[in-house]
Amino acid sequence: MxxxxxxxxxxxxxxxxxxxxxxxxxxxxxxxxxxxGAGKTTLFNTLCGTIQAxxxxxxxxxxxxxxxxxxxxxxxxxxxxxxxxRPFPEMTVLENVMIAPLxxxxxxxxxxxxxxxxxxSAERRIRERAMEVLEFTTLAHLAGExxxxxxxxxxxxxxLARVLIAEPKIILxxxxxxxxxxxxxxxLVDKIVSxxxxxxxxxxxxxxxxxxxxxxxxxxxxxxxxxxCVGDAETVRNDPRVLAVxxxxxx
Amino acid sequence: MMGYVSYLSFFLTLALxxxxxxxxxxMQWGFTGLFNAGVVGFFAIGGYAYAIVIGPDRPDLxxxxxxxxxxxxxxxxxxxxxAALIVGLATMxxxxxxxxxxxxxxxxxIQLVALNFESLTAGNLGLIGLGRPLEDAFDTPLGFNLFxxxxxxxxxxxxxxxxxxxxxSPWGRVLRAxxxxxxxxxxxxxxxxxxxxxxxxxxxxxxxxxxAFYVGSIGYISPFDFLPIVTFQIWTMLILGGxxxxxxxxLGAIVVWGxxxxxxxxxxxxxxxxxxxxxxxxQVILIGLILVLTLLYRPRGLIGxxxxxxxxxxxxxx
Numbered sequence: 001m002x003x004x005x006x007x008x009x010x011x012x013x014x015x016x017x018x019x020x021x022x023x024x025x026x027x028x029x030x031x032x033x034x035x036x037g038a039g040k041t042t043l044f045n046t047l048c049g050t051i052q053a054x055x056x057x058x059x060x061x062x063x064x065x066x067x068x069x070x071x072x073x074x075x076x077x078x079x080x081x082x083x084x085x086r087p088f089p090e091m092t093v094l095e096n097v098m099i100a101p102l103x104x105x106x107x108x109x110x111x112x113x114x115x116x117x118x119x120x121s122a123e124r125r126i127r128e129r130a131m132e133v134l135e136f137t138t139l140a141h142l143a144g145e146x147x148x149x150x151x152x153x154x155x156x157x158x159x160l161a162r163v164l165i166a167e168p169k170i171i172l173x174x175x176x177x178x179x180x181x182x183x184x185x186x187x188l189v190d191k192i193v194s195x196x197x198x199x200x201x202x203x204x205x206x207x208x209x210x211x212x213x214x215x216x217x218x219x220x221x222x223x224x225x226x227x228x229c230v231g232d233a234e235t236v237r238n239d240p241r242v243l244a245v246x247x248x249x250x251x
Numbered sequence: 252m253m254g255y256v257s258y259l260s261f262f263l264t265l266a267l268x269x270x271x272x273x274x275x276x277x278m279q280w281g282f283t284g285l286f287n288a289g290v291v292g293f294f295a296i297g298g299y300a301y302a303i304v305i306g307p308d309r310p311d312l313x314x315x316x317x318x319x320x321x322x323x324x325x326x327x328x329x330x331x332x333x334a335a336l337i338v339g340l341a342t343m344x345x346x347x348x349x350x351x352x353x354x355x356x357x358x359x360x361i362q363l364v365a366l367n368f369e370s371l372t373a374g375n376l377g378l379i380g381l382g383r384p385l386e387d388a389f390d391t392p393l394g395f396n397l398f399x400x401x402x403x404x405x406x407x408x409x410x411x412x413x414x415x416x417x418x419x420s421p422w423g424r425v426l427r428a429x430x431x432x433x434x435x436x437x438x439x440x441x442x443x444x445x446x447x448x449x450x451x452x453x454x455x456x457x458x459x460x461x462x463a464f465y466v467g468s469i470g471y472i473s474p475f476d477f478l479p480i481v482t483f484q485i486w487t488m489l490i491l492g493g494x495x496x497x498x499x500x501x502l503g504a505i506v507v508w509g510x511x512x513x514x515x516x517x518x519x520x521x522x523x524x525x526x527x528x529x530x531x532x533x534q535v536i537l538i539g540l541i542l543v544l545t546l547l548y549r550p551r552g553l554i555g556x557x558x559x560x561x562x563x564x565x566x567x568x569x
Contacts, residue, residue: 048438074440081436090430091424095564099303099424100439106421106563107441109449113416123421123563144566146558166440 001201002170003025007056009039009046015055016042018225022169028191029202031216031233033209035245038222040205041083044172048080049073061169075102079168082174083205085155089148093139093158093199097130098149100162129165137161138187150244153184171195173204177211189215213237221245232237257393260400261468262512263505267403268464270504271410273488274497275457281495281556282418283450284430288351289338290458290485292358293331293481295365295477297459298466300330302378303371313371320384324463331459332452335360341449343444358482365474377473384467399468411497414427418497424561426450480535484511487542495556502553510537 002024009017016039024030032040045051045057049070058065063076087096104126105111106119134140137157143149147158156176163171176192177185185208193215196202206212212219213233221228221236223245229236236242272294279285303314305323318326342353365372372378384402389395392465417423425446428436437443466472484507514537518530545552559565 050438052433071437071440071442074438080438082435086432086435088428088435090431090558091427092559092564092566094566095424095427095560098561098564099421099428099436099441102440104421106561107425109417109420109453112420112422113413115418119420120563123561126421127563144559162439207376 001061002203003057003059004047005057005059007043007046007058008054009042009051010054015225017046020056020222020225020227022220022227022230024201024203026088026169026201027196027199027203028218029196029216031212031219032203032221032222033207033212033236034222034228038245039225040222041174042225043222044080044174044205047172048078074163074166078167078172079163079166079170080172081156081159081163081174081176083178085109085152085159087147087150087155087158087162090146092144093134093147093150094127094130094143096158097133097161097165100165101126101129102166102245130161133165136164137191143212151181151184153180153188156180156188157184157191160188164195168200170201170203173206174203175205175207176206177206185211189193253393257396258421260393260396262508264396264400264468265465266505266508267400267407267501268468269485269488269508270407270501271464272458272461272485273463273492273500273504274410274414274487275454276460276485276535277454277494277497277500278414278418278450278457279454281500282329282423282426282430282488283447284347285447285451285453286347286351286488287354287408287451288482289356289358289361290353291477291479291481292354292361293335293455293458294336294462294465294481295358295361295474297327297331297456297462298472298477299365299372299462300459301327301463301466302472303380306378306381309368309373312373320467324460327463328456328458331462332456334459335452335455337449338455341450355479355482358477358479362474362477365477371486372472372474375474377471377475379471381466381470381472383470386470403464403468406460406502410460411501414497417564419560421561422446424564427560463564477498480538483535483538483542484508487538487545489552491541491545491552493552493554493556496552496554499552499554506553507538507541509554510541 005021007017007020020043022076034040046053049068053066060076060078065073065076068076105122111119134143137160139157176188189211192202217232218230219233219236220230221242230238276290279287301323304316304326306315307317308315336492338357342350345353366375386395425441429443429446433443488503488507489500491507493499514534518527522530
């Protein structure tokens with residue numbers, strides 16, 4: 001469903017993403033691993049339009065994402081979360097989620113003046129749906145709290161809740177387990193797996209190998225801006241090239 | 252006694268006029284995080300547009316259409332919105348202090364245009380003899396002052412009510428999100444440039460409307476009324492009152508205008524004539540002092556913003 005062809009991004013002399021191509025099948029959880037500086041987050045930012053690619057194509061179910069402005073990417077069905085979570089800190093948990101549904105009638109200011117009934121009924125539906133998503137992500141009891149008061153793991157869950165309500169086809173998670181306590185991580189993994197069963201495709205960057213090995217198939221390995229190898233967890237783990245990039249070349 | 256009432260109503264009239272401009276700035280800064288340091292420029296455009304639309308015909312000047320008060324207000328809204336649209340399209344890609352520097356420069360330019368475009372603005376002489384609404388219907392200045400104060404109370408309530416509706420809607424929720432984290436807002440599919448431009452134009456139109464009310468209350472317009480100090484006064488009103496809250500904006504306008512006028516009165520009565528010019532400079536220092544002290548000791552202002560922005564997301568306990 002997501003195909004990336006020969007994607008390039010350079011920063012001066014650094015080839016951060018250097019001719020990356022891959023295909024993601026619908027309904028999978030794909031892991032993206034690689035040493036620090038391999039270009040994983042830059043690849044994510046390029047897919048999401050945050051960074052303009054220098055060349056290459058990104059296509060999601062027939063829509064060319066690389067031609068869309070960054071704010072249209074979610075409309076096309078691709079959502080992302082951030083490595084360091086970025087909820088809106090001074091807004092409540094509930095509002096963080098309520099802001100995310102696409103094409104809300106109340107987002108047009110004259111509707112708030114002249115079509116108040118439409119806006120109010122849309123708000124009731126959005127709020128109901130937001131509470132369901134918060135129940136699902138175990139954050140419902142925090143609905144009225146400002147997002148800044150959440151723990152690191154709760155912020156990751158909030159980011160997940162926030163993109164879920166926009167009903168994306170595919171979610172890109174940038175290090176979902178980083179800085180999350182083990183108990184909450186179990187919850188997070190559990191939610192990812194259950195969403196995947198409901199049909200959402202995932203691509204996740206992760207350094208926690210236990211997580212990668214247990215839920216991701218296939219696993220893609222990036223090094224120095226290029227895709228090194230792709231395979232199931234077992235294959236990747238035993239690939240000598242992967243060991244080499246993580247541990248340094250064998251003497 | 253009547254003199255005091257008359258003066259008090261004139262004082263409150265101006266305070267409410269600044270309150271309207273402060274609400275415009277609140278939409279830009281308090282909600283969207285747009286650093287508009289050129290408030291006075293849009294205040295001036297509104298004032299001049301109003302003066303030109305309603306003013307008497309003068310053979311040597313362009314304009315002077317002698318149209319009714321309400322048309323003057325609409326003209327002020329339209330011209331300040333148009334100016335904001337042009338400035339906004341040119342500057343909305345700029346972030347924080349870059350936007351501040353460019354809007355500050357634009358406001359200075361607007362003041363210089365007012366000072367030098369003599370065939371339109373009469374230059375440093377200003378436009379005088381602008382009729383005030385229903386002026387002839389009142390026998391005394393007190394009557395007019397009370398009438399105009401009533402008009403400003405109504406205008407303030409209308410602006411406040413209209414703004415509450417849109418600021419506490421999903422639209423206002425997106426503005427708050429943009430202030431909090433623009434990149435996250437973009438990743439959630441929000442067309443941030445559109446929202447920023449809308450907030451900038453609506454905010455600047457209110458500054459223009461305030462400019463028109465200002466000229467309407469005093470009956471003349473001079474380019475020396477539009478110096479950068481006005482921008483700083485309005486900023487101080489917003490920060491002291493409570494950025495992100497329109498009730499704070501109105502309260503801040505009344506308090507800061509009170510400090511400004513009473514300190515001016517004190518200087519003119521206490522200081523000997525030779526010291527008065529120097530004394531006037533201390534008024535500016537006083538405004539700066541209020542701003543800095545508020546930021547240091549009460550950064551949320553007298554009335555802070557509420558945690559929940561949109562009325563649809565209100566929970567019972569807050």
